[in-house]
Amino acid sequence: xxxxxxNMDRRLIFILVAVVVIIPTLIPIRLPTRVSEPxxxxxxxxxELPPGETIxxxxxxxxxxxxxxxxxxxxxxxxxxxxxxxxxxxTLYANMPTLAHGLMQKIAAENDAIYGEDYIFLGYRPGAxxxxxxxxxxxASVFETDYSGTAIHEIxxxxxxxxxxxxxxxxxxxxGSSTEAWIxxxxxxxxLKIAAGVTGVIIAQMYPFLQTGQLVGLMPGYLGxxxxxxxxxxxxxxxxxxxxxxxxxxxxxxxxxxxxxxxxIHRRREE
Amino acid sequence: xxxxxxxxxxxxTLCIYSFLYRDNPFYRFAEHLFVGISxxxxxxxxxxxxxxxxxxxxxxxxxxxxxxxxxGEATPETxxxxxxxFKIFPIGIGLLFFARxxxxxxxxxxxxxxxxxxxxxxIAIPNVLRAAIFEQTHGTLTPFAQMHAGSMSLDDIIxxxxxxxxxxxxxxxxxxxxxxxxxxxWLSKIGIAFLMVGFGAAFGNTVMGRVALxxxxxxxxxxxxxxxxx
Numbered sequence: 001x002x003x004x005x006x007n008m009d010r011r012l013i014f015i016l017v018a019v020v021v022i023i024p025t026l027i028p029i030r031l032p033t034r035v036s037e038p039x040x041x042x043x044x045x046x047x048e049l050p051p052g053e054t055i056x057x058x059x060x061x062x063x064x065x066x067x068x069x070x071x072x073x074x075x076x077x078x079x080x081x082x083x084x085x086x087x088x089x090x091t092l093y094a095n096m097p098t099l100a101h102g103l104m105q106k107i108a109a110e111n112d113a114i115y116g117e118d119y120i121f122l123g124y125r126p127g128a129x130x131x132x133x134x135x136x137x138x139x140a141s142v143f144e145t146d147y148s149g150t151a152i153h154e155i156x157x158x159x160x161x162x163x164x165x166x167x168x169x170x171x172x173x174x175x176g177s178s179t180e181a182w183i184x185x186x187x188x189x190x191x192l193k194i195a196a197g198v199t200g201v202i203i204a205q206m207y208p209f210l211q212t213g214q215l216v217g218l219m220p221g222y223l224g225x226x227x228x229x230x231x232x233x234x235x236x237x238x239x240x241x242x243x244x245x246x247x248x249x250x251x252x253x254x255x256x257x258x259x260x261x262x263x264x265i266h267r268r269r270e271e
Numbered sequence: 272x273x274x275x276x277x278x279x280x281x282x283x284t285l286c287i288y289s290f291l292y293r294d295n296p297f298y299r300f301a302e303h304l305f306v307g308i309s310x311x312x313x314x315x316x317x318x319x320x321x322x323x324x325x326x327x328x329x330x331x332x333x334x335x336x337x338x339x340x341x342x343g344e345a346t347p348e349t350x351x352x353x354x355x356x357f358k359i360f361p362i363g364i365g366l367l368f369f370a371r372x373x374x375x376x377x378x379x380x381x382x383x384x385x386x387x388x389x390x391x392x393x394i395a396i397p398n399v400l401r402a403a404i405f406e407q408t409h410g411t412l413t414p415f416a417q418m419h420a421g422s423m424s425l426d427d428i429i430x431x432x433x434x435x436x437x438x439x440x441x442x443x444x445x446x447x448x449x450x451x452x453x454x455x456x457w458l459s460k461i462g463i464a465f466l467m468v469g470f471g472a473a474f475g476n477t478v479m480g481r482v483a484l485x486x487x488x489x490x491x492x493x494x495x496x497x498x499x500x501x
Contacts, residue, residue, distance in 0.1 A: 200480030212410030
């Protein structure tokens with residue numbers, strides 16, 4: 001039995017994980033969630049913004065990592081459009097403009113938001129550092145036109161927006177090191193308030209910035225998206241994803257425990 | 272058309288996941304296709320969103336304005352457009368990167384690299400020091416000042432003390448000028464424990480992130496792809 005366990009075919013584990021993912025996807029099960037302080041802070045910050053204020057939403061992830069940031073983007077966009085908070089979309093990732101533009105259009109259409117009045121999408125410019133620093137002086141010096149080619153000065157929403165001084169918050173939806181770049185250059189140099197919604201891989205790196213107040217709020221992975229959806233009282237992709245993830249986590253913890261027990265028994269027998 | 276896209280995406284997803292069984296031509300086809308399309312798409316986007324608006328348009332407008340000025344038909348707009356001529360300098364420096372292609376002229380690449388390193392260091396050092404060192408040190412010490420003022424809850428006090436111990440012990444672990452024996456050895460071992468907890472949290476979060484990707488693709492296959500069949 002022990003030998004079998006020690007030499008278990010890894011493909012058996014893949015099958016187990018697949019089954020545990022497929023079943024909750026087919027039969028949605030709602031597990032209870034509690035809203036954590038970082039997500040609550042972000043929600044409260046946006047909730048307290050008066051209508052007409054503007055936030056910047058940075059889609060700093062790629063198609064291969066959109067599973068976690070996309071539900072966050074949807075939830076925050078819905079919140080902003082319902083509150084009358086304007087949104088400027090931007091990305092530092094070359095392979096993201098089309099997806100980010102499409103997502104903003106989709107959520108805007110659901111919430112009757114008008115392009116140019118309630119939201120715009122600036123698109124992408126190469127050189128992340130230069131883009132972040134340049135927008136601190138003058139957004140139009142980096143993005144003379146929006147993603148569709150309309151001159152920035154012709155867009156009604158941008159009439160009174162010159163640089164970060166007119167932006168209430170930058171929310172960075174990140175799958176890499178972009179949040180640190182926004183903190184170091186936009187927050188430290190220009191005093192722009194920063195919040196983040198990040199993938200599971202980089203959550204641990206974000207907490208020190210939360211403790212110092214360099215981040216206004218934080219949405220960690222699927223959990224962050226679920227918490228934000230709960231605050232909006234509108235369960236979405238994040239909630240479905242987190243419920244499924246919870247079952248997989250239980251399976252993985254069980255497998256780790258089983259593997260360790262088998263390993264220690266095996267070692268003791270060999271001794 | 273949308274259904275066609277869903278089918279293509281689904282079949283490619285299945286090709287990638289077929290690697291879980293063993294390496295095979297379907298996986299390799301999907302992998303190469305992904306790499307090729309990603310690079311091609313990035314190049315096109317960089318040209319359209321970077322080169323054309325930031326280099327080509329200002330420079331070509333400036334050249335047209337220069338022609339207008341020479342003909343003596345200057346207007347305030349053409350005078351303004353002339354400022355685009357200054358783009359020649361950064362474009363010229365950027366083009367020096369291509370000197371790498373010629374073994375005899377390869378030394379020219381040192382100039383753009385020197386400018387990039389100089390600019391990035393100059394802008395990064397003060398800002399990184401402030402954001403990552405001063406602000407973090409301030410954030411670690413501030414709770415102790417608040418503790419002294421008696422404005423903290425017991426939970427926050429325990430948290431602040433824990434962070435303080437973790438910071439000191441971890442720093443001691445990386446302090447190699449003193450032999451790690453006696454009290455220093457014990458403190459560095461506590462530092463290792465904190466590091467292990469940090470690595471464990473990072474690994475756990477990474478697993479969570481990877482599971483999220485699997486859930487997303489499974490949701491796509493079940494809801495979107497199978498939705499087109501049943």
